[in-house]
Amino acid sequence: MTEAQTIERLRHVGWRGHDLPGDGRRLARVVAQHRAGYELHDGEQVFSAQPDGHFLKRGLDPAERPAVGDFVEIVPGKPPHILSVQPRRTVLSRAAAGERYERQVIATNIDYVLVLTGLDGDFNPARIERYLSLVEGSGAQPVVVLSKPDLGEDVQSRIAELQARLPAGTPIHTVNGKDPASAAVLASYFKPGDSAVLVGSSGAGKSTLTNTLLGSEQMATGAVRSHDSRGRHTTTYRALLQLPSGGCLIDTPGMRELKLTGEENLDLFADIETLAENCRFADCGHGSEPGCAVQTALHDGELTPERWRNYLKLRDEREEQATLLESRLRRQRGGRPAAKPHGPRGSREREGW
Ligand SMILES: Nc1nc2c(ncn2[C@@H]2O[C@H](COP(=O)(O)OP(=O)(O)OP(=O)(O)O)[C@@H](O)[C@H]2O)c(=O)[nH]1
Ligand SMILES: [Mg+2]
Numbered sequence: 001m002t003e004a005q006t007i008e009r010l011r012h013v014g015w016r017g018h019d020l021p022g023d024g025r026r027l028a029r030v031v032a033q034h035r036a037g038y039e040l041h042d043g044e045q046v047f048s049a050q051p052d053g054h055f056l057k058r059g060l061d062p063a064e065r066p067a068v069g070d071f072v073e074i075v076p077g078k079p080p081h082i083l084s085v086q087p088r089r090t091v092l093s094r095a096a097a098g099e100r101y102e103r104q105v106i107a108t109n110i111d112y113v114l115v116l117t118g119l120d121g122d123f124n125p126a127r128i129e130r131y132l133s134l135v136e137g138s139g140a141q142p143v144v145v146l147s148k149p150d151l152g153e154d155v156q157s158r159i160a161e162l163q164a165r166l167p168a169g170t171p172i173h174t175v176n177g178k179d180p181a182s183a184a185v186l187a188s189y190f191k192p193g194d195s196a197v198l199v200g201s202s203g204a205g206k207s208t209l210t211n212t213l214l215g216s217e218q219m220a221t222g223a224v225r226s227h228d229s230r231g232r233h234t235t236t237y238r239a240l241l242q243l244p245s246g247g248c249l250i251d252t253p254g255m256r257e258l259k260l261t262g263e264e265n266l267d268l269f270a271d272i273e274t275l276a277e278n279c280r281f282a283d284c285g286h287g288s289e290p291g292c293a294v295q296t297a298l299h300d301g302e303l304t305p306e307r308w309r310n311y312l313k314l315r316d317e318r319e320e321q322a323t324l325l326e327s328r329l330r331r332q333r334g335g336r337p338a339a340k341p342h343g344p345r346g347s348r349e350r351e352g353w
């Protein structure tokens, strides 16, 4: 096979690079990760591979291990071994649940993050804002997809509520995940060479939509509980699939917890931050201070209490996580602060230490 043919083949799984590795190494994309190892796709076939030993070292940041969506260098063997991960174009991650700070990669090298929410009991604008905050730092474009329009109550008012709440320009689509004609409105996100990831609660209909876009039942789907529309965590691993359109789609398991990483900008709430700059007192606590622009906006109905509360919650969480992230990075540097340009004479570390 010529180099041009190999590159052409890799384009089918969304590779954008131009230089192939030498030394008998090959490139492939991670399409699934299981307890027993990885599944890779080289544009022609799927095969199993094991991570090289250095990926298994204790203390390694889990975000540095191969993740679904990654392009990896492999050496042939039985099974082939993953030697390294190519630089990621985009990364969607969240912080792991629990006390210890840890970033978890959800998907990499994606162009679009489709945030799927049911218009049934799953509908929750605050949760959509949380997802969009996480997407902000990923480098990928967020797309809100509302499923189950055939099941929801007050569908039109729910869509209108969301449109008013999210920044203008956020794409919002309503799609019946079981109907190919309805799912066709998403076609522009699955162009050849592009990659998208579907995220959302269990039962939102991610795998149903995936199957409809594939034109075949490759992913298992499961009914939701009737009293609260919750799913039963049918999908248990992330899977990258090639769509007939030429795009790649990553289906993911429904996420129970979605903690911010601390790296978010919260651009989604830029209007609130601008508003707060107009308070009479620079250190306004936005409570009962006179001349509080936030209280005025809440009173006038320009800002809804739910959105204000969600902003405060996400802002505090972001600060808390940013502090944890900074201390973890400091530990990794061996206790030294980030930069030390003017240390006192004599105590300055010598070069090379
Ligand atoms: N009526 C209707 N049902 C839908 C729609 N989309 C999904 N469903 C149903 O919702 C249920 C859950 O769908 P799944 O595709 O398994 O949900 P999921 O998001 O993949 O869930 P997890 O894998 O658990 O994260 C299934 O019974 C689907 O048939 C829709 O647009 N309309
Ligand atoms: Mg699923």
Ligand SMILES: [Zn+2]
Binding pocket: 276, 279, 280, 284, 285, 286, 287, 289, 291, 292, 293, 294, 295
């Ligand atoms: Zn104020």
